Amino acid sequence: MKYLPISSALFVKNRKKFTAQMKPNAIAVFNSNDIYPISADSTMPFQQHRDIFYLSGVDQEESILILFPDAPYEHQREILFLRETNEHIAIWEGEKLTKERAFEVSGIKTVYWLSDFEKILFELMTYAETMYINTNEHYRQSVETETREARFVKWWKEKYPAHNVAKSNPILQRIRSVKEQEELDLMQTACNITEKGFRRLLSFVKPGVTEYEIEAELIHEFVRNRSKGFAYTPIIASGNNANVLHYIENNQPCHAGDLILLDVAAEYANYSSDLSRTIPVSGRYTDRQKAVYNAVLRVKNEATKLLVPGALWKEYHKEVGKIMTSELLGLGLLDKADVQNENPDWPAYKKYFMHGTSHHLGLDTHDYGLLHEPIKANMVFTVEPGIYIPAEGFGIRLEDNVVVQEKGEPFNLMRNIPIEVEEIENLMNV
Template identity: 55%
Template sequence: MKYQNIDHKLFVKNRENFTKHLKNNSLAIFNSNDEFTRSGDQNFLFKQNCDLFYLCGIDQEKTILLLYPDCPNPLYREVLFLRQTNDHIKVWEGHKYTKSMAEQASGITKIYWLEDFTNILHSIIHYADHIYLNTNENDSSPHTVAYRDIRFIEEMRTKYPLHHYERAAPILRQLRQIKSAEEVMLIQKACNITRDAFIRVLKFVQPGVAEYEIEAEIIHEFIRQRATGHAYPPIIASGNNANILHYADNNQSCKENELILMDFGAEYANYNADLTRTIPVSGRFTPRQKSVYNAVLHVMQEAKKLMKPGTSVKDYNDGIGELMTEQLIILKLISIDDVHNQNPAFPIYKKYFMHGISHHLGLDVHDYADRHTPFKAGNVLTCEPGIYIPAEGFGIRLENDILLTADHNIDLMAGIPVEIEEIEEIMNS
């Protein structure tokens, strides 16, 4: 890992909070993610299972966490199983956790090699009434690959068919959406690195630069500051490319008087930032570009005021719709008659702003949370309005990451330039 060590108190507290929600005499098991083959004998870069990392802070493949608070044998109430390192692995792969290093990282004192897992589990599982197993229950997209957790569930049900099986995911969905102070610090670190990358880009962009060259400047700054890399594939969309919401080719030349929509964020210690800015290739916005930009900025600033604990998602989105409709009328993109005649199921503003304005952020970019419950203090949410005008050859989106507290909101990206004057000043300095 490139990032600096995290105090294991974060993971100790997370485990305490998780086990409080278990039924009496329950055992919970968490697996690391698979290593996925890329091609030939090459694997994709390993990404740890976010739930496992949340509970123990171990960022390594072939890891299992076992939690059994009521275990009659106190040795096995909290156990971590690791892939055993050796001289061959040391030479070919480098760093792997030793037991002492894993204890320091996780705060868990009972650590065994992975080869001991089957025997230890079998020696205690018959005393447990309930077994909590984990799956990826993020509802943003279906999962078609039988990943490690799915295979493990099948194995457990075959070996121990008469136990009562429970889902760990609902507990973690409840816990992970409320960020602790330590988690906020890690997200803030990712935001700060992202800020520096954006300022670097402002000083770099000029007519003729390629989108991929901008991407290169961003990853340079990320890695220089110990980020793992991109939190997600970056969007560097010049001109009409900005009207492709998930544009990822990043292979075009940026032309004079065009705009560049850039959606990117750093990943630091598995926590993510998510930023969007739109800037002028030539260093100055045209009058029309300014009008649309300021409309998007107005919606973002007003939307942040609506992000309060207790606000329902429906009320929030209804408020955003009203804000955006008002701005689109001012810009003469829609008329009052269009609004009166609109289909309530597909409001007219969605012609120019067709995506959601917010999502939870944390260990996942689209983080684990219950999207049907009102906002809560401790949520970290993106705020990302946009206006997309293919007929005029540009789209504008702005995005900051916002921490909700009991009495006010904290913009974790408040230090990142967003006003037109500040952007133009840096680009022309």
């Protein structure tokens, strides 16, 4: 891993939060992700399952975590299983976790090789009444492949049909959505790396550069600052490409007078940042571009103030819709008749701002969080309004990452990343 070591104290706290919500005499199992094949002997770069990372800090394939807080013996209450390493593996694949190093990373004292898993699980199951299985229940999930976790669940149900079944995901949705200070520090690092990439672009962009050259500048800056790279597939959308919300081709030239919508950010230690900025190819915004830009910025600033403890997700988005409607009226994109005659299920503002304003952020870019429950302090959200005008050949989105505070306005993790029109123009014309 490129990132600096993380204190095992974070993962100890995370496990305590999870086990405190388990049913009596229950066991929970968490699996690493697979390494996914492409074809022949090629594979995708490994990405650890965020749940086992959150609970253990282990960031390698073929690892399993067992939590059994009511086990009869202390050494059975937290167990890690790792792929056995040896000199041959070290030569061909690099260093893997030893038992000693796994303890340093996770704070878990009991570590076995993976070959012992079925035997030890059998003993534990004779004591347990309930198994927590880790199914993916995120509101955006759309999984078509059979994961390592899914294969385990299928195997376990066949082998232990008499046990009760519970779900880990509702617990994880709650505890992962509220960040510890160590997590906020890691996310701040991700945002700081993103800032370095964005500032690099401001002196690089000019008429004639291509979207993929901008992508290359970003990945260079991210990796040289200990990031694996992009937290998500980057969107570098010049001109009318900005009106395709998930434009990821990034293969077009950037023309004088156009804007570039950038939705690009770095990860760090598996934690995501998520930035959107919209900059002028020629280094100056036109009056119309500036007017729309500042309208989006005002919506972002006002929407941020609404992210307070106790706020409800649906009501928050309704309020942001009202703010956006007012700005669109001011820009002449809507008139009063449009608003008076709007469909309540698809308000008039949705013609120009069709996506949500915010989502949870953390180990996943669209992180865990139960949307029907009130917002809490130390949740992290994006704030990302946009106005998209295909008829005028541009779209603008602005996005920061903010931490909900117990009192007062949210804390902006991207407070140092240029966003005001004058600041961006000045930096692009140094």
